[in-house]
Amino acid sequence: MKKIDEVYDILVQLTEDKESGVCAADIALKIGIDRTNVSRYLNELYKAGKIEKIKGRPVLYKVKEKKRNSKETAKALISLDRLIGADMSLKAAIQLAKAAISYPTDGLPILILGETGAGKSIFAEAIYGFAVESNLLSSDAPFISFNCADYADNPQLLIAQLFGVKKGAYTGAAEDKTGLLKQADGGIIFLDEIHRLPPQGQELLFIYMDKGYFRPLGETEKVVTSKARLIAATTEEPQSYLLKTFIRRIPVTINLPPLREKTLAERCGLICAFLSEESARINKDIYIERNCFISYLLYNCAGNIGQLKNDIQIACAKAFLNYKSQSREYLFISSEDLPLHVKRGIMNLHKFRDEIETLISSNEEVLYFSPDKDYHTIFLRDSSEGHFYEVIEEKLEILNKSGIEEQEINRILNDEIEKHFKKYIQNMAEKYHKDEISKIVGEEVINTTEAILNMAEIKLNRYMDEKIFFGLALHLQKTIDRIKVGGKIYNPRLNFIRINYPDEFIAAVEAAKLIDQKFKIETPLDEIGYLAMFFVPDEDLQSEELEGKVAVLVAMHGDTTASSMAKVANDLAGTEHVIGLDMPLAMDPEKMYKKIKEYAIKCDRGKGVLLLVDMGSLKNFGNMIAEETNIKIKTVDMVTTLMVIDACHKAITGKDLDEIYESVSKINNRESGGFRKSTAHIENVIITACFTGQGAAKELKKIVEEEYLRNNSSIKVIPEEFINKGEFEESIKKHKQNSDIIAIIGTLDFAVPDIPYISAADLLTGKAKDFLLSLIDEVETYKKIEQSLCEHLKAVNAEECFRMSKSSVINISKALGLLIPSEVKIGIILHMAFLIEKLASGGKRAIFENLQEYEKRHKKELVILENHLKPLEDYFNIDIGPHEYAYLCRMFLENAEETRQFSTSV
Numbered sequence: 001m002k003k004i005d006e007v008y009d010i011l012v013q014l015t016e017d018k019e020s021g022v023c024a025a026d027i028a029l030k031i032g033i034d035r036t037n038v039s040r041y042l043n044e045l046y047k048a049g050k051i052e053k054i055k056g057r058p059v060l061y062k063v064k065e066k067k068r069n070s071k072e073t074a075k076a077l078i079s080l081d082r083l084i085g086a087d088m089s090l091k092a093a094i095q096l097a098k099a100a101i102s103y104p105t106d107g108l109p110i111l112i113l114g115e116t117g118a119g120k121s122i123f124a125e126a127i128y129g130f131a132v133e134s135n136l137l138s139s140d141a142p143f144i145s146f147n148c149a150d151y152a153d154n155p156q157l158l159i160a161q162l163f164g165v166k167k168g169a170y171t172g173a174a175e176d177k178t179g180l181l182k183q184a185d186g187g188i189i190f191l192d193e194i195h196r197l198p199p200q201g202q203e204l205l206f207i208y209m210d211k212g213y214f215r216p217l218g219e220t221e222k223v224v225t226s227k228a229r230l231i232a233a234t235t236e237e238p239q240s241y242l243l244k245t246f247i248r249r250i251p252v253t254i255n256l257p258p259l260r261e262k263t264l265a266e267r268c269g270l271i272c273a274f275l276s277e278e279s280a281r282i283n284k285d286i287y288i289e290r291n292c293f294i295s296y297l298l299y300n301c302a303g304n305i306g307q308l309k310n311d312i313q314i315a316c317a318k319a320f321l322n323y324k325s326q327s328r329e330y331l332f333i334s335s336e337d338l339p340l341h342v343k344r345g346i347m348n349l350h351k352f353r354d355e356i357e358t359l360i361s362s363n364e365e366v367l368y369f370s371p372d373k374d375y376h377t378i379f380l381r382d383s384s385e386g387h388f389y390e391v392i393e394e395k396l397e398i399l400n401k402s403g404i405e406e407q408e409i410n411r412i413l414n415d416e417i418e419k420h421f422k423k424y425i426q427n428m429a430e431k432y433h434k435d436e437i438s439k440i441v442g443e444e445v446i447n448t449t450e451a452i453l454n455m456a457e458i459k460l461n462r463y464m465d466e467k468i469f470f471g472l473a474l475h476l477q478k479t480i481d482r483i484k485v486g487g488k489i490y491n492p493r494l495n496f497i498r499i500n501y502p503d504e505f506i507a508a509v510e511a512a513k514l515i516d517q518k519f520k521i522e523t524p525l526d527e528i529g530y531l532a533m534f535f536v537p538d539e540d541l542q543s544e545e546l547e548g549k550v551a552v553l554v555a556m557h558g559d560t561t562a563s564s565m566a567k568v569a570n571d572l573a574g575t576e577h578v579i580g581l582d583m584p585l586a587m588d589p590e591k592m593y594k595k596i597k598e599y600a601i602k603c604d605r606g607k608g609v610l611l612l613v614d615m616g617s618l619k620n621f622g623n624m625i626a627e628e629t630n631i632k633i634k635t636v637d638m639v640t641t642l643m644v645i646d647a648c649h650k651a652i653t654g655k656d657l658d659e660i661y662e663s664v665s666k667i668n669n670r671e672s673g674g675f676r677k678s679t680a681h682i683e684n685v686i687i688t689a690c691f692t693g694q695g696a697a698k699e700l701k702k703i704v705e706e707e708y709l710r711n712n713s714s715i716k717v718i719p720e721e722f723i724n725k726g727e728f729e730e731s732i733k734k735h736k737q738n739s740d741i742i743a744i745i746g747t748l749d750f751a752v753p754d755i756p757y758i759s760a761a762d763l764l765t766g767k768a769k770d771f772l773l774s775l776i777d778e779v780e781t782y783k784k785i786e787q788s789l790c791e792h793l794k795a796v797n798a799e800e801c802f803r804m805s806k807s808s809v810i811n812i813s814k815a816l817g818l819l820i821p822s823e824v825k826i827g828i829i830l831h832m833a834f835l836i837e838k839l840a841s842g843g844k845r846a847i848f849e850n851l852q853e854y855e856k857r858h859k860k861e862l863v864i865l866e867n868h869l870k871p872l873e874d875y876f877n878i879d880i881g882p883h884e885y886a887y888l889c890r891m892f893l894e895n896a897e898e899t900r901q902f903s904t905s906v
Contacts, residue, residue, distance in 0.1 A: 006031060007041040011051065012063050012140070021052075021060025048185065049178035064183075078122065079129035084269040089262045090123075093254045097127050100252040101229065102136060109209055109249065111194070112233040114256035117306025120233040121145065123256060124190040127231060131188065142187035144180050144228075149193040159201045160217045162191075169218020179216060181208065184228035194232035195241035202246040205230075209249045259304040264297055264352065268359050270305060271296050274312045275369040284323065285330040286316065287368040291346055291620065292333055294356060299345025311342050330368075330842075335620045340627045346617040347589035441477035448518050449473040452511040456535050459507045464535070472534045476515070479530075483521045488874075491526035498529065500642055501536055508532035550657045551603035552647050554612045554639070555581040555596055555621070561614070565641050569648040578648045579603065589617045597625045600633065608632035608657035610647055610664070612639040634661040683739040684779050687732070689720045689746035696747050697721060700760055704745065708772055714783055715742065715776065722748070742775050778822050782806065785826065789833055795841035796876055798833075804872050805832040812868045816861060818896035828891050839878040848886040855882070858889055865889050 010030050014022040024042055028035040042061050045051045054060040080086065080094045100108040110127070112120045124145070131137040151158035156170065164179030181189060191197070197205070208214040209230065213223040230250075238247050259267065271293065279286045292315070301308050318337040323330065335343060349356070360367070438446050449472050453464040482489065491497075498505045508531035512523035523531075556562035559582055566580030579599060583592045596618075600609045611622040611633055622635030634657055636643065643664045650660045686704060690696035697719035704717050718735070722728045732752050735741055743756045745763055756775065762768035782802075790798040809828050813820045820828070839845070848854065855862060865885055873880055880888075 003033070003037070004041045004044060007038055008045055008050065008063075011042075011045075011061060015062050021054045021062045023058040023060055025058065047178075049183045050185075078126045079133055080126045081130070083123070083126050084273060085262060085266040088266055089257045093123070093256060096252060096254055097123070098130060101127050101131050102134065106227055107131075107136070107229045108252050109230040110232070110252045110254060111238065111247075111250045112231065112254050112256060113238070114233070114235065115258045115304055116235050117304030117308075118256045118258055119305045120256060121190070121192060122305075123254075124188075124192075124231045124233065128188045128190075131229075137187060142184050144184040144187070144189045145192065146180055146189070147192040148196040152193075152196040155198040155200070156217070158197065159204065162197075162201065163204055163214050164216035164224065166216050166218035169216075173218065176216070179224075181214065181228055182224055182226050185226040187228060189228045189230055191230070191232045193234060195234045195236045195238075199243055202243045206243075206246045206249045259301050259308060264355055264359060267297055267308075270308060271312065272369070274309050275316075278313065278316045279369045280371045282316075282320065282331070283371050285368055285370045286319070286333065287330055287366050288315075288333040289335065289366060290360060291616070292335055292338055293360065293367050294349060295335075295338055295342050295345035295620070297345065297356065297359075298348040298352060299342045311339055314339055315342075336623055338620075340624055343620045343624045344593075346620050347593055349617055350589060441473050444518065445473055445477045445480070448514060449476060451514055452531075455510055455514070456507045459510065460503055460535060462535075462537070468534055472531075475530070475534070479527060480515070480519050480521065483523065483527070484519075489524050489526045489530075491529040494526055494529040497532050501532055504532040504535040505529070507535050549577075549605065549654055550607040550651050550660055551600070551605065551609045552578045552612065552644075552651050553581060553596065553599055553603065553609060554578060554644055555583060555592070555618050556614045556639075557583050557585060557616065557618070559584050565639075565644045568641055569644040575648070575652055577652050578644060583618070592618070593621055593624070596621055597629065600625050600631055601629060604631050608634070610651070610657060610660055611635045612644060612647065612664070613637050614639065632657060634658075636661065636664050639664075684715045684742055685735060685739045686715060686717045686742050687720055687735065687744045687746075688717060689722050689728070689744060690748075696760070700745050700747075700763065703763065704772075708776060715779060722746070740779075742779060743772065774822065778826075781822075781826060785830065793833065793837045795837050801833050801836050801876070802829070804875065805829045805836065808832065808868055808872055812865055812892060813896075815864045815868060816892060816896075818892060820892065820896055824891075824895040828888070828895075831891065832888070835880070835884060836872070836876050836878060839880065840876050845881050845884050846887060848883040851883060851886055854886050854890075858886075858893070861889050861893065862886070865892075 007027055010027050011022055014026060014030070018026075024035050024039040027042075028038045031038070042051065042053075046053045046061070050064055052062050052064050054062065080097060083090055083094070085091075086094055097110065100110050112123060114120050125143065128137070128141075128143045132139055132141065146161065148158060151161060160169075160177070160179070162179050162181055164182060165173050165177040167173055167176050204214055208226070212227070213225045215223055232250065234241065238253075259270075262270075275286055275288065296308070296312065301311070303310070315333050315337040316331060319331040319333045322332070322337075449469060452472065453469060456462070457464050479489075505528070508528045511531050512528050515521065515523050554562040554566050556565070562582045563580035566578040569578045570576050581592075581596060581599060596611070600611070603609065609622075609631055613619055613621070613635060615637060619635060619637045622633040625631065626633040647660055647664050650663055655663075688697045688700035688704065690700075701717040701719045709715055709717070720728065720731055729752065732741070732744075732755070741755050743758055744752060745758045745760060747760045756771075758768045758772060763772070786799060786802045789802050793801055806829050809820075809825055809832065813825070862885055865888060869880060869885075869888075
């Protein structure tokens with residue numbers, strides 16, 4: 001190794017620790033040669049443009065920062081074989097590039113041709129990466145990228161940038177300046193838009209390619225040498241813009257295909273790469289709806305790869321705003337985030353459906369990308385591959401783990417439920433005969449199904465045909481088996497069904513009683529919701545929507561679906577307000593788009609348009625039309641006839657677009673928030689009791705109200721008589737269903753487990769005064785906390801969250817045999833409520849140090865805790881997890897006043 005190279009290498013090593021610079025003495029000491037010689041070598045390196053000089057005493061030197069792509073590091077270079085399409089559309093180009101850059105001794109000049117955005121710059125960087133990996137260039141070899149178009153209006157300055165400037169060459173040239181060609185010595189210089197280089201510059205460049213040297217601007221005597229390999233690129237036809245003498249000196253020309261000539265598989269890879277890149281840039285997970293991803297695959301991207309990347313960044317930027325404003329932990333890209341020209345891509349789906357199916361399964365509802373992993377999909381299997389409940393449960397688990405919002409999860413699961421009932425109700429008659437069904441499900445299920453449908457026909461005054469019989473029988477057989485083994489049943493549409501089909505729901509409750517009596521099981525409420533769906537008329541199972549004098553358009557796939565739904569709504573309302581637009585399966589989406597746009601323009605009266613659709617590309621049309629026409633349009637998908645009727649009614653009564661949209665969306669269970677509200681108001685009560693009659697109980701009631709409650713209307717005192725213990729306990733059980741019983745006050749020992757008891761004697765003598773006042777104060781405190789939580793909890797129902805948290809804390813305290821001070825109890829309740837909110841909104845759990853050791857010491861207590869919190873987890877669809885269990889357990893154990901069996905009496 002030459003001494004000058006050794007000096008350079010030592011400088012590189014020393015500047016890793018001394019970023020401010022290294023003096024000649026430090027290097028001389030390290031190498032063991034004279035400092036004067038070191039200074040001479042350093043000055044030569046400085047003149048060659050390889051290092052920087054920092055004036056001062058002593059003079060310091062540092063390695064000059066290489067001009068490379070901002071994403072490039074020594075450990076992560078772009079390389080030819082890792083380019084997307086390396087084994088497809090880029091295969092021939094890569095082989096040619098490898099041959100050119102590897103040719104002895106310093107490679108061959110390369111000219112890359114391609115349209116704007118075709119990836120010429122990335123390809124040039126990949127050639128450099130290949131050269132480094134193949135040891136054709138050193139790992140610290142420079143890669144200089146320069147766009148000639150940046151200085152096209154000033155040819156002199158352009159030439160100066162490339163070849164350098166001699167002091168005094170022109171006004172303002174106060175000192176010698178090293179050109180980029182010299183800075184690229186030992187590496188590669190990439191000249192983009194080479195056709196913008198003037199003829200004089202081209203001549204200087206081909207002289208350099210011939211002889212290996214050039215003269216800086218203004219220099220007449222000395223020449224500068226450089227061993228930089230040349231890669232140039234242009235979007236234009238070389239013969240029209242470059243000198244023939246220049247073109248002859250570039251033996252290798254590589255053509256890069258435009259995006260439209262690449263396969264969908266390559267385009268898919270590019271989209272995934274760009275989304276992964278954006279995820280890494282912001283260090284957040286990015287989720288994208290399946291239809292949005294397909295839009296990127298199929299839209300007309302005139303600007304090639306460059307535009308594709310820009311269009312993806314635009315959607316990410318819009319999603320980022322939602323992420324910030326809604327305090328999410330991830331970005332979710334929906335149709336609203338896509339540029340209009342990208343949205344139009346979904347209209348080409350019918351042309352490429354089979355090919356897209358090989359890239360993205362129809363069961364993949366959402367695709368996601370994370371900073372530390374590659375491309376993922378949320379794969380959701382079809383209900384035809386397994387029983388309905390397993391599919392719903394599997395989807396719920398996957399979607400919850402993915403962090404998708406509850407509203408979006410419900411939308412996806414609602415879609416699955418719709419598909420299930422269309423299959424198991426509408427199509428059953430074509431596939432089965434009664435004797436065949438009997439062999440599958442057994443006589444008991446057949447008989448029960450007949451009994452249920454007979455009952456439903458009488459209650460609903462409606463004929464239940466054979467297809468309902470077949471569907472219900474098959475459904476029951478698997479449902480009964482599932483309930484017997486303790487399998488979960490989850491129904492995200494329960495409230496929707498109960499509210500919108502009340503008669504069918506009541507019939508389903510009766511059906512559940514028949515099932516329970518026959519098979520000795522207990523049918524869960526969620527399953528009753530599914531049973532009700534079998535009694536809903538066929539027309540209400542179709543997808544539809546509704547509107548008002550706001551224009552209402554129903555657009556559906558199928559020959560008559562939309563027009564039929566519109567007719568039902570119009571006939572009921574005695575109007576022709578709703579317009580049904582049918583989309584036969586063979587119809588080109590582009591034609592359907594134009595048709596809907598024409599009707600939107602025609603029907604809009606300044607109040608806006610409600611567009612009710614079923615699925616697919618139709619979901620995106622509303623946003624696209626709104627952007628093109630400036631008409632206010634709201635779109636609701638997965639519609640039902642009930643929704644169309646509701647929209648029609650509200651539209652003709654003059655409701656505005658937002659109000660109609662909100663009403664219809666709620667029918668579709670889109671804005672339910674994912675929780676079930678309590679159907680009963682929870683009261684706070686004090687029970688006064690006497691042995692016979694109600695005389696003493698009423699007197700005790702009067703004392704409590706006048707001396708303790710005064711004007712406190714939040715606590716109700718109820719007198720009860722104690723004729724026998726069984727009847728009294730039954731009465732207490734009924735009160736507990738809709739009430740929190742603060743205490744029982746009686747003339748005898750009426751103690752009931754879990755409820756504080758105060759004797760009448762202690763009340764009258766004042767002995768129990770402080771205890772009763774503390775119970776009443778606690779109720780008031782709880783009331784204020786509940787009101788406050790309603791303002792803070794958004795992901796869950798605040799009232800239910802508080803009530804269940806309070807009940808859990810009280811029950812856990814008693815189960816553990818602990819007396820928890822009131823203020824501590826309140827603190828634990830608040831902690832639990834906010835924990836539920838955090839987990840329900842996708843927040844991260846805390847980490848409990850030395851968890852395993854703690855679990856060994858408190859195994860019994862943790863089991864009690866988990867058993868009492870299981871109903872709460874099921875209710876809010878959360879998983880508290882072992883770390884949070886440990887924190888809660890420690891709160892109880894370390895804050896108890898004393899560890900003893902809890903006594904409910906004074």
